[in-house]
Amino acid sequence: MRYLVFVPLSVFMLVVFGGIVCCQRPAVVNIGAIFTFNSVIGRAAKVAIEAAVSDVNADPMILNGTELKLFMRDVKCNVFMGSIEAFQLIEKEVVAIIGPQSSSIAHMISEVANGLKVPLVSFAATDPTLSALQFPYFIRSTQSDSQQMAAMADLIDFYGWKEVIAIYVDDDYGRNGISALSNMLEKNMAKVSYKLPLPVQFNQHDITVLLNNSKPLGPRVYVVHVSPDPGLRIFTTAQKLQMMTNNYVWLATDWLSATLESFSKMNQTSLRILQGVVGLRQHTPDSIPKKAFLSRWSGMQQKGLVSAGLNTYGLYAYDTVWAVARSIDKFINEHNITFSASHELPDSKATRVQLEQLKVFDGGTFLLRKLLQTNFTGLSGQVQFNQDRNIVSRGYDVINIDKMEIHRVGYWFDGSGFSVLPPETLKGKNVSHSQLDWKLQNITWPGGKTETPRGWVIADNARPLRIGVPRRASFVGFVTEEHDSHKVQGYCIDIFLEALKLVPYDVPYKFELFGDGLSNPSYDGLVKMVANDVFDAAVGDIAIVTNRTKIVDFSQPYISTGLVIVAPINNHKASAWVFLKPFTVEMWCVTAASFVMIAVVIWILEHRVNDDFRGPPRRQIATMFLFSFSTLFKTNQEATVSSLGRFVMVVWLFLLMVITSSYTASLSSILTVQQLSTSVKGIESLITNDWPIGYQVGSFAYSYLSDSLRIQKSRLISLGSPEDYERALRQGPRNGGVAAIVDELPYVQLFLSNQTDFGIIGQPFTRSGWGFAFQRDSPLAVGMSTAILKLSENGMLQKLHEKWFCKEGCPEERRQHSEPHQLRLISFWGLYLLCGTITFTAFLVFLLRMVCQYVRYKQQQMHPHSPSSSSSFSTRYSKAVFNFFDFIDEKEEAIKKMFTQCDYPQVHGSSGR
Structure with missing residues (x-):
């Protein structure tokens, strides 16, 4: 019985103990870091990595008591040294390597990482050719240059430049970055016209030679893509060579921002050299942890523990340590850390190289998987990797150096382009990604100007x-x-x-x-x-x-066109109201007003002396207007008696004679034109018949008619000028001319601007336009x-069109505002003015005569036995004028009765009946 109980208990204890042993957390986990200590990036990264390791070990929520041990190696920007240091780190049985910062070194040791299955997480190697397919164990915790060059290409396209000069360091980082820029520019129909490489260890002489060689070239937009340079030697040399003026544009990748941020105290002299330079900076959102770390960094600087400023790569290095630590924590919860000898490595005895000390990390694949699943918010923002094993893009800041200060003028984010708002504020919002909505704040360019430079000059050796x-x-x-x-x-x-x-x-x-x-x-x-x-x-x-x-x-x-047909046409359609077409609307209105005016004036002049213009009011009104309108047909029965009335009638009848004869001629012309017609109804009628067709010499109309429409070439008649057009159309197909002409719309419009007997038949049967031709x-x-x-x-296109083709009014406007053969008021305004002036003068004479007769009548009433007054004529006349309206007011009732009964008293001396 005891034996039976002991066996299951032993099995249970073995399973539990075996599980504890299997999942036992190690006391120490080794990680390595490879970079150049004494560099712009390395000085910030070293402190950041050490601070991150310290924070991880101090946090009980991470690794749960396991210590993260860091081994750092200085490669001194040397690929050979980087390879050696990588082997030495792997001998320490590290589970992951942080770095390197150099893309060239990353290419080399990525092969080592692949062979020994040790994840390589780089916070600064931006070469876009470090692909996940070639280097599966390489992970990039910074943004790839493929993203940065997309932002740079968009910046160049935003300001409309089409050709740039690239200055770059001649290594994997420089060459592949500029290659990515060239590819991005091609998508925007731009290009890198000249690539100017610098040696990896370039000096002042190299820069001077390179910049002097670029001066004779045409482009003036420079893109500088080199390693961070604390001396800013390229811009210092450019200033000495007078190349920081308003004719130049200087664009820099994020190496410049990293350099400027690394200065512990901003160098005012350096910023003065960089006046007008525009650069990119990897965007890191503002956050409370980031501000706290910046404050902590400032404290370390004050204590003398840190000599350099914190740049963006320092933030990436800090987050990289945390990403590795979190992944290791998840890994050791499920797996043990073990290493084994590689069967793929050659025999050390044969090679005399101590390769037996290099061991393969058994759990490398699992740790890599945990790293790729990383997702947390760090100092630099969201730490998460995409399918290419690059950190998810956060976008870039666009910076501009002006007045010895660094100004952020906008942001760039993949897919949305440029904006003055940070990318994180646009998430979840319905924001247009159209290039038309791209915005940046005003930029000050070299030379202090805000106007965008043209970015091009005539090259010394350039051919126009x-x-x-x-x-x-x-x-x-x-x-x-x-x-x-x-x-x-x-x-x-x-x-x-x-x-x-x-x-x-x-x-x-x-x-x-x-x-x-x-x-x-x-x-x-x-x-x-x-x-x-x-x-x-x-x-x-x-x-x-x-x-x-x-x-x-x-x-x-720049102008819409198409082939149209020109032929003799009927400009007017038959209409029941064709009799109104000889006059324009203004002409009809003025003529009708003239009849009314003559009717009123003749009645006033004849009413007192002519019985035909007397009687009841209705009869007088009818007589007045019938007399006026009957003068048009010379059938009026009323005769004018007064000399003024006869004088007005003479002028009026002369006006009527001119108007009626002109009306008759115009109406005859319109009715004659309406009888004209053309047998050409459209392009189909030209194809089915055998009429000759005209075309302009040199026009594509010939090939279109002969090749596309299959019209016999013998029917096509070449014409060279508008005069040839008119002659051929007037002769017609039976007299050696053509039935119609096929030409492009602008030529036809210019031809018809001086022609009224021809017109366009139908609509354009092709659609095209005129443009300028360029090489592919x-x-x-x-x-x-x-x-x-x-x-x-x-509106400049319309102005140029009017300048060349509307000197006497555009043909379309002339046809729109008036019909052919119409008589307009401008042709008769002198005659109407003469008639109106004479009529008004006669009316004034009549009024003066009435005033004089009234004055004499009043004098006779006041002095019936005095033949004349002792006052002078002028005095009497003046008093009469002033008293005339008083008499009208006093005798209002008498005047109304007088006009109603039409019974006027005989004024002494009047010539009434």
């Missing part, structure tokens, strides 16, 4: 762009050559020059004429010369068609397209 221009023989308003000065001008040239002003860099060019000037050149041939590198570009009335876009790049169209992948094509859009938005 050869721009082919068609030498037209007709329609010279589009492109023409001045015979006196041999300069090129025209509508298309003006648009090109205005657009060139908006391109954010200088473009040297020279125009070269194409064609003999006797006939219009072949535009297909001009475009082919651009594709064959005879010309760098072509400017003119060049239509954007499919076969041309296959060999060159076109700018944005030319960055100028994109720059000119943007400039043309700006010209359209600010």
Whole structure:
């Protein structure tokens, strides 16, 4: 019985004891760190790593009593030393290595880490070619340069520069970083025009030679991607060479911000040298732990424990230690830390190398998995790794040095571009990621100017762009050559020059004429010369068609066009109200007002002396207007008696004679034009019939009609000028002319601006536009397209159109505001003015006569036996004028009765009946 009880108890104790042994936490866990102690990054990283190890060991929540032991090795920026130190660290049975900071060393020891399965977590190796596929045990706890170069490319595109010069250190870090920048710029239709490498251990002489060699080059936008340099030697040399002026743009990657942050006290002289420089800085969100650590760092500086400032890489190094510690804590909860000899290593006796001391970390794969699952908030922000084993991007700050201070002018975040708000504030918000919404604060550039530099000058050895221009023989308003000065001008040239002003860099060019000037050149041939590198570009009335876009790049169209049909047309449709068309609305209104005016004036002049204009009010009104309108037909029965009335009628009848004859002529012309018609109804009727068709010499209309529409080439008649157009259309197809002309809309509009007997049949049956042709992948094509859009938005395109083609009013406006053959008021205003002046004068004479008769009548009533008054005539006349209106007021009732009964008293001396 005892035996039976003892066996299960023993088994139970064995299982428990075995589990305790299996999961027993070690007293010490070794980790290594490889970097260069005496460097900008290393000085901050060393203190940060030591502080992190101390904090981890002091925190009972991490490792639960297990001590984290750190072994650090100084590689002195040497790849060979880095390899040796890596082997020595692995001999210490470290479970993870923090570092290195150098991308070149990382390439080397990553192979060692792969072989011995020791995770390598780097806080400063930013080379984008350190890929997870090639180096599965390499983890990057800082942002890759692929992200930084995307931000730099967007910054270059944001300000519109298309070519840059890259200065970089000639190692894996420099070469691969600039290669990533070049790839990103290509997506934005820009490029790294010149790559200027520096030796790894470059000196002042190397920099001077390099910068002097870059002076003759055209681009003035420099991207500097080197290792952190406390002496800022590149910018110091650039200032001595007069290259920190407003003609230059200096952009720096995050090495500059790391250098400036490492200064324990900001060097004012250094900041003065950096005036106008724009750089990137890895973004780290503000937080309470970060502020506390910065305060702690300041305290260590005051005590003399730290000689350098804390830069971003120091924060990454601190978080890297915590990420490794958290992963080790999770690992040792599930696995034991064991090492074993590698069967893949060669025999040490054969190689005479002590490789037997190198052991493979058995739990390396599991620890790597725990590291990749890391997710916590550190001093630098959220610590989490993506599928490429890089830390999740936090974005970049854009900094600008101005007035010896570092200003943060905005932020860049992958996917959302530039913003003046930090990336963490945009999370969860519906924010537009369009480039149109990108914003940065004002930047001060070298030289102290806030205006964005053009970033380009004419290079000393640069060849100006050869721009082919068609030498037209007709329609010279589009492109023409001045015979006196041999300069090129025209509508298309003006648009090109205005657009060139908006391109954010200088473009040297020279125009070269194409064609003999006797006939219009072949535009297909001009475009082919651009594709064959005879010309760098072509400017003119060049239509954007499919076969041309296959060999060159076109700018944005600056005018919409398409093929249309021109033929003799019927401009007017039959209408029941055609009799109103001879006069404009203003003419009808003024004529009607004239009839009313004549009716009123004649009634006033004839009412007192002519019985035909007397009677009841209704009869007088009817007589008044019937008399006026009947003068149009000379059927009025009432005769004018007074001399003033007859004088007014003479002028009025003369006016009517001119108006009626003009109306008759205009109406006849309109009715005659309405009988004209054309048998051309559209492009289908031209295809199905055998009529000859005209086209402009050199236009793509010929190839379109013959190749696309399959019209016989014998039917196509070449025409060279607007005069040829008019002659061929008037002759018609039976007299050696053409039935219609097919040409592009702008030419047709210019032709019809002086023609009223021809018009456009139907709508354009092709859709295209005119643009400027450039060689394939030319960055100028994109720059000119943007400039043309700006010209359209600010109204300059319309102004140029009016300058060249609306000197006498645009054809569309003239057709819109008036009909052909209409008579307008401007043609008769003199005659109307003469008639109105004479009529008004007669009315004034009549009023004066009434005043005089009234004065004599009053005098006779006051002095019936006195033949005349002793006062002078002027005195009597003045009193009469002042008393006339008093008489009207006193005799208001009598006057009303007088006008109503039409029974006026006979005034002495009047000529009434």
